[in-house]
Amino acid sequence: MKIKFHHIILGLLLATMGCKKDNYDAPSSKLTGRLTYKGAAINVEYNQVPFELYQPGFGKTGAIKGTFQQDGSYSTLLFNGNYKFTIPPNQGPFMWKELASGKRDTLAVTVSGSQTLDIEVTPYYLINNTKITGASKVVTAVFDLQKVITDANAKNIEAVVLYINKTQFVSAGDNQIASTNIAGSAITNMNNVSISVNVPTITPTQNYVFARVGLKVADVEDMIFSPVVKVNY
Amino acid sequence: MKKISIITMLAISVVAGSCRKDSSFLDVPPKQVLPTDLAFSDPALVLSILGDLYDRQRDFSSLDGYPSREYPQSPNGDREPGWRTFADFSEAFPSENGSSFLVQRTGWGYGEWAIWDYGYIRDLNLFIQRATAATKLTEGDKARFIAEARFLRANYYFEMVKRMGGVPLITDPLAYDYSGNVTPLQRPRAKESEVYDFIISEAEAIKSILPADVNQKSRATKAAALAMEARAALYAGSIAKYGATTPQVSLPGNEVGIPSTQANAYYTKALSASQEIINGSAGSYQLYKVLPDLSDNFAAIFLDKSSVNQEAIFVEDFKANGGKVHGFTTNDQPFSMSDEGLDAGRLNPSLNLVEAFEKLDNTYAPIATKDAGGNPVYYTNQLDAFAGRDARLAGTVLLPNGLFKGKRTEVFAGYQLGDGTVISSGDATITQDVPGLGKNIQVVGKDGPVNGLEFRTQTGFYIRKYLDPTVGSGRRGRGSDVNFIRYRYAEVLLNAAEAAFELGQTGTALGYINQVRSRAGLTTPLAALTFDRIVHERRVELAFEGHTLYDMKRWRLATRVWDGAQMSVADLVSNIGSATKHNTQPFGLWPYKYFNPGNPNSGKWIFKEVKPSAVTGANRFQIGNYYSQIGDDILSANPKIVKQPNQ
Numbered sequence: 001m002k003i004k005f006h007h008i009i010l011g012l013l014l015a016t017m018g019c020k021k022d023n024y025d026a027p028s029s030k031l032t033g034r035l036t037y038k039g040a041a042i043n044v045e046y047n048q049v050p051f052e053l054y055q056p057g058f059g060k061t062g063a064i065k066g067t068f069q070q071d072g073s074y075s076t077l078l079f080n081g082n083y084k085f086t087i088p089p090n091q092g093p094f095m096w097k098e099l100a101s102g103k104r105d106t107l108a109v110t111v112s113g114s115q116t117l118d119i120e121v122t123p124y125y126l127i128n129n130t131k132i133t134g135a136s137k138v139v140t141a142v143f144d145l146q147k148v149i150t151d152a153n154a155k156n157i158e159a160v161v162l163y164i165n166k167t168q169f170v171s172a173g174d175n176q177i178a179s180t181n182i183a184g185s186a187i188t189n190m191n192n193v194s195i196s197v198n199v200p201t202i203t204p205t206q207n208y209v210f211a212r213v214g215l216k217v218a219d220v221e222d223m224i225f226s227p228v229v230k231v232n233y
Numbered sequence: 234m235k236k237i238s239i240i241t242m243l244a245i246s247v248v249a250g251s252c253r254k255d256s257s258f259l260d261v262p263p264k265q266v267l268p269t270d271l272a273f274s275d276p277a278l279v280l281s282i283l284g285d286l287y288d289r290q291r292d293f294s295s296l297d298g299y300p301s302r303e304y305p306q307s308p309n310g311d312r313e314p315g316w317r318t319f320a321d322f323s324e325a326f327p328s329e330n331g332s333s334f335l336v337q338r339t340g341w342g343y344g345e346w347a348i349w350d351y352g353y354i355r356d357l358n359l360f361i362q363r364a365t366a367a368t369k370l371t372e373g374d375k376a377r378f379i380a381e382a383r384f385l386r387a388n389y390y391f392e393m394v395k396r397m398g399g400v401p402l403i404t405d406p407l408a409y410d411y412s413g414n415v416t417p418l419q420r421p422r423a424k425e426s427e428v429y430d431f432i433i434s435e436a437e438a439i440k441s442i443l444p445a446d447v448n449q450k451s452r453a454t455k456a457a458a459l460a461m462e463a464r465a466a467l468y469a470g471s472i473a474k475y476g477a478t479t480p481q482v483s484l485p486g487n488e489v490g491i492p493s494t495q496a497n498a499y500y501t502k503a504l505s506a507s508q509e510i511i512n513g514s515a516g517s518y519q520l521y522k523v524l525p526d527l528s529d530n531f532a533a534i535f536l537d538k539s540s541v542n543q544e545a546i547f548v549e550d551f552k553a554n555g556g557k558v559h560g561f562t563t564n565d566q567p568f569s570m571s572d573e574g575l576d577a578g579r580l581n582p583s584l585n586l587v588e589a590f591e592k593l594d595n596t597y598a599p600i601a602t603k604d605a606g607g608n609p610v611y612y613t614n615q616l617d618a619f620a621g622r623d624a625r626l627a628g629t630v631l632l633p634n635g636l637f638k639g640k641r642t643e644v645f646a647g648y649q650l651g652d653g654t655v656i657s658s659g660d661a662t663i664t665q666d667v668p669g670l671g672k673n674i675q676v677v678g679k680d681g682p683v684n685g686l687e688f689r690t691q692t693g694f695y696i697r698k699y700l701d702p703t704v705g706s707g708r709r710g711r712g713s714d715v716n717f718i719r720y721r722y723a724e725v726l727l728n729a730a731e732a733a734f735e736l737g738q739t740g741t742a743l744g745y746i747n748q749v750r751s752r753a754g755l756t757t758p759l760a761a762l763t764f765d766r767i768v769h770e771r772r773v774e775l776a777f778e779g780h781t782l783y784d785m786k787r788w789r790l791a792t793r794v795w796d797g798a799q800m801s802v803a804d805l806v807s808n809i810g811s812a813t814k815h816n817t818q819p820f821g822l823w824p825y826k827y828f829n830p831g832n833p834n835s836g837k838w839i840f841k842e843v844k845p846s847a848v849t850g851a852n853r854f855q856i857g858n859y860y861s862q863i864g865d866d867i868l869s870a871n872p873k874i875v876k877q878p879n880q
Binding site: 063090091175 | 340481797798799849851855857879
């Protein structure tokens with residue numbers, strides 16, 4: 001069959017008629033930030049500490065959920081509008097303000113265009129001045145511990161653990177290759193705490209590992225961490 | 234003329250045919266749908282309605298699996314295969330590559346195990362309402378049908394409270410009045426203790442209506458109601474007692490968590506309900522002691538459907554060639570005796586479980602693979618390594634060289650030579666040369682183990698519990714009709730023992746637990762009882778019966794046993810019998826043939842503990858896993874529902 005001119009016109013007409021705009025643009029305002037305490041970043045386990053954003057006024061009341069990265073940062077794409085930010089109960093190695101009714105406090109966030117919002121929290125402890133070094137198949141960490149919450153909500157240290165892993169994800173839940181822990185009761189001096197761990201044989205061979213120190217607070221599930229360090233040994 | 238008369242007659246008949254009353258023309262009773270009053274007029278019809286309700290019960294483990302009816306729905310809408318519902322928690326290894334996620338994940342999502350089937354509750358409530366209103370049934374039938382539906386409803390609430398904590402207790406079929414206002418339909422969550430109280434009071438109310446008949450196993454009986462009551466009261470008691478160790482797992486309104494002051498009251502109820510079965514007032518239930526070989530006897534509890542079996546109390550029944558069968562045997566039969574070619578060997582019990590079975594002198598010991606000097610232990614027969622142990626081991630697990638359907642399994646991982654060299658291959662059909670023995674020798678067993686070779690064992694063990702030796706039961710077309718036992722007498726004894734122990738009546742508790750143990754060949758009675766002993770006894774007696782998760786949850790042991798730490802062989806063989814022993818990764822025990830001509834041990838077997846290569850994750854049970862997350866659609870549809878503690 002020969003293609004006639006009016007066939008092409010017809011085809012073009014149909015095509016242009018289908019060119020209607022979608023009803024919504026995808027969300028484009030980026031809300032980013034990190035967990036901080038007086039400017040210091042709070043490091044947590046990857047994908048374990050969740051946060052929730054509620055946007056009231058749209059019928060159903062489900063949350064927009066996300067989790068913090070290892071270095072305590074988060075990012076989420078949102079529509080412009082008013083949101084409430086909160087962290088679910090019993091999550092995170094820090095205190096989150098609770099209202100008198102026992103409900104979790106929320107942080108009002110007005111999103112208009114991309115912006116940065118750091119989340120100020122009060123951790124139970126801080127791991128300061130961490131120095132992680134490696135030599136002859138042993139990774140050693142030296143660090144100071146600082147008890148931040150000392151009032152009635154204070155909690156003891158259950159254990160301090162040095163984790164190493166082949167990849168940059170370093171924690172108990174990330175199939176770490178080795179770890180050493182010190183029970184909280186064995187820590188007498190909070191300064192210059194030292195832990196070392198032997199590096200097992202890695203296949204395929206690599207001459208570096210990623211390491212960080214985790215602190216487990218008694219009766220709190222999530223651990224607080226020092227920043228991830230790449231160590232040659 | 235003739236034509237005219239025919240047309241006239243036709244016209245008359247058409248006109249006359251339409252001369253009917255509107256009511257008789259329009260009100261035609263449906264021929265495919267039975268109206269309620271008709272359906273509830275005949276006991277056989279009522280039973281068929283009830284049959285559907287029986288079929289929709291939920292268990293944790295199920296031989297025929299379950300459709301993903303629960304919340305959240307599986308993304309593919311697929312069916313959870315029966316064998317896989319037994320395979321988690323490091324008690325077994327899944328030898329099917331598509332199911333490796335079970336041993337590769339590092340924990341469970343907070344939504345795992347959630348169910349929220351109020352459609353089923355509504356159907357049960359409607360059934361109760363309609364049966365109550367029925368006029369043409371005899372009083373006896375009517376009372377029994379209603380009691381059965383109340384049993385199913387209580388049992389489903391039990392299943393929900395185990396997973397979700399307190400849920401809305403709805404006991405009447407809610408009706409919407411189309412007013413636009415749904416507030417009357419939104420019910421808040423009951424306290425966790427209120428749900429348990431409901432289950433206990435329902436069981437007390439219906440137990441005397443239900444028949445006390447030991448041969449009635451697939452329909453609710455007095456003993457089934459009492460067994461449910463005993464288990465529910467025991468769960469509530471232990472949540473009250475051990476929940477105190479995890480204060481984070483509670484809500485201010487007690488929708489989750491039971492105050493510890495209520496523990497003794499619940500334990501007392503659990504003990505008295507169990508004793509009502511034990512003293513015979515619900516029928517002459519007793520432990521199954523029929524076959525002389527104690528392991529065969531233990532396996533036969535799950536296979537024997539005759540009236541000789543007075544141990545099974547309430548079962549999910551199946552019938553071959555009758556439309557209700559399951560593929561458990563097809564999926565899990567030993568590869569070399571498979572009725573269905575490549576369909577076999579998926580569920581491989583782990584060495585972790587095998588080592589938990591104690592020796593006949595009531596002590597714990599790992600399977601000896603090395604002597605004190607670190608040299609391998611040589612066995613003439615593979616089965617010698619497992620000799621002198623609890624008879625339930627060989628009754629639950631099909632050991633290497635074990636007998637099934639008159640044949641023995643062939644499980645070996647390779648030849649080990651005198652210099653320590655191991656000769657192995659990727660499959661039984663791939664031969665190798667063994668120096669001194671010959672060329673092209675088969676070097677691995679037809680039944681495995683080879684890492685990653687699915688449908689053969691990868692731990693060295695096959696499952697024996699529920700495995701059907703009937704001819705043809707391994708075929709996909711025929712399937713197996715072995716029962717799934719939901720409540721059995723041995724569990725009632727263990728429930729009674731635990732309740733008595735927690736109440737300080739150790740003598741009574743020992744009497745019950747020793748009955749269960751002597752049936753398994755452990756004839757030296759225990760003289761002292763500890764909490765760890767009770768945990769251990771339930772693990773070995775009730776392995777693969779869907780108790781593991783709920784037991785670990787109610788004792789609040791789950792976070793300690795499944796703590797996410799990787800396991801080594803040293804961890805595996807130490808602390809056996811401790812309630813808090815880590816159990817995060819399934820291990821295997823691989824037999825090797827020792828070949829060293831001139832050595833007296835040549836031709837004997839040695840064993841090695843192996844972590845199958847697919848096992849990369851480690852089970853990590855988090856605080857938020859104790860009670861499954863409630864879905865956002867439920868929360869948003871009903872603002873009165875409070876969230877779970879960690880949600």
